[in-house]
Amino acid sequence: MYLGVIGYPIKHSVSPAMHNAALKRAGIEGIYLAFEVKPEMLEKAVAGAKALGFTGLNVTIPFKEEVVKFVRLEGHAAKLKAVNTVDLREMVGYNTDVYGAKASFSDVDVDGKVALVVGAGGAGKATSLALMELGATVILTNRTEHRGLEAVEMLRKYGECMFYPYTRVEELKGKIDILVNATPIGMRGFEQKLPVPEDILQPEMVVFDTVYNPLETPLIKKAKKMGCKVIYGIEMLIHQGAKAFEIWTGAKPDVNLMREAALEALKKQFITQP
Ligand SMILES: NC(=O)c1ccc[n+]([C@@H]2O[C@H](COP(=O)([O-])OP(=O)(O)OC[C@H]3O[C@@H](n4cnc5c(N)ncnc54)[C@H](OP(=O)(O)O)[C@@H]3O)[C@@H](O)[C@H]2O)c1
The missing domain is CATH 3.40.50.10860 (Leucine Dehydrogenase, chain A, domain 1)
Structure with missing residues (x-):
């Protein structure tokens, strides 16, 4: 074969x-x-x-x-x-990819939770659809607003999904249960920083970084330090x-x-x- x-x-x-x-x-x-x-x-x-x-x-x-x-x-x-x-x-x-994202959350109770997904490319759309199918409300944010809005327009046919401007995500502090990085930020060769303001991270959150090279991205490291449950992109x-x-x-x-x-x-x- x-x-x-x-x-x-x-x-x-x-x-x-x-x-x-x-x-x-x-x-x-x-x-x-x-x-x-x-x-x-x-x-x-x-x-x-x-x-x-x-x-x-x-x-x-x-x-x-x-x-x-x-x-x-x-x-x-x-x-x-x-x-x-x-x-x-x-x-x-x-x-x-949608199946892969769903399986990544297999030991997390996603139903009824609020997820912030950063990124509106292939990974952002796949993880958003996975989380929506698992019962979450997805707040999608994206650097380029029109791409984010287009993604939300498509995704909202399949569940609860809304857009939030990337420059204002710190306003979501305390309102999010799950955070997903679906941008290349943290990937080898790309910017080594957090995809969202540090303040958003809370110990009770679940943090999923779709980036898998390196395994321990700045986001995963920070989330672990805060006591969050982390899910690796791998x-x-x-x-x-x-x-x-x-x-x-x-x-x-x-x-x-x-x-x-x-x-x-x-x-x-x-x-x-x-
Ligand atoms: N674990 C897995 O199986 C898996 C599968 C696929 C992808 N991934 C990971 O997901 C990442 C994204 O892949 P993709 O296929 O979705 O790529 P993509 O279609 O090119 O989308 C990239 C997304 O990241 C945003 N972005 C890029 N650079 C940024 C920056 N400096 N600041 C803020 N936002 C930025 C883009 O925003 P704009 O619209 O503003 O450009 C876009 O929304 C990859 O780097 C990869 O590590 C993992």
């Missing part, structure tokens, strides 16, 4: 490590590879992978929205108009991968093994690229 991930850039992806470990453990003969695809080559890359007999592809930045033109959308992909997993046999697009990554694996192979992968493989791959990157 041939599987892969396409993106631009792609060299830091830990998906090959995660999926190849899962294939081996499941006794499935196959390989998962990463391909850097120039943005203008997306359609040819998808058609080429299908022609070569690939079973499926993960699709990452900057293709998640562009690829919807070439596939039939299922479930969450249809709701968000964004795809991260393609089944090339049927040309169906799925969004397993959980969403592993669970979106596990769901994609299930779609392609029909088998449930060993999630703990996928976690170990992803952590190992991240550690290697850290050693070779400080």
Whole structure:
């Protein structure tokens, strides 16, 4: 079975490590590879992978929205108009990021809670939809207001969701149960700071940082110090991968093994690229 991930850039992806470990453990003969695809080559890359007999592809930045033109959308992909997993046999697009975000909150009672989601890109929309489906009211904020408003317009069809201006989020102090960072702030190579004013953090909050490289972002470190429950971005990554694996192979992968493989791959990157 041939599987892969396409993106631009792609060299830091830990998906090959995660999926190849899962294939081996499941006794499935196959390989998962990463391909850097120039943005203008997306359609040819998808058609080429299908022609070569690939079973499926993960699709990452900057293709998640562009690829919807070439596939039939299922479930969450249809709701968000964004795809991260393609089944090339049927040309169906799925969004397993939503599943991954939901699974990340598996030991948190989200129902009836208020969540502040920072970021209106792919990760922001996926985590917002996940939290809304789990019963939370989502307050979405975004640096560029019109993008935030557009995201809320789409999301509010599926649950409670409203926009709050990014420059005024400190006004939400004391009103939030869950905080999600869905921006690249804290990611290796990006600004190392908190995505919201420090004052917002309260010990009883649950803090989820979708950034997983590094695992311990400034937000995670600060939240831990405050006594908040923290959820690591790697959980969403592993669970979106596990769901994609299930779609392609029909088998449930060993999630703990996928976690170990992803952590190992991240550690290697850290050693070779400080
Ligand atoms: N754990 C996982 O499985 C997983 C999956 C996907 C993504 N992620 C993480 O989520 C992050 C975002 O990914 P994405 O796919 O949503 O990217 P994206 O579609 O490019 O969206 C990025 C979002 O971050 C905001 N942003 C960027 N730089 C900012 C800054 N300096 N200050 C404030 N806001 C800023 C953008 O706001 P504007 O609209 O103003 O530009 C936008 O809302 C990634 O860096 C990645 O670490 C994790």
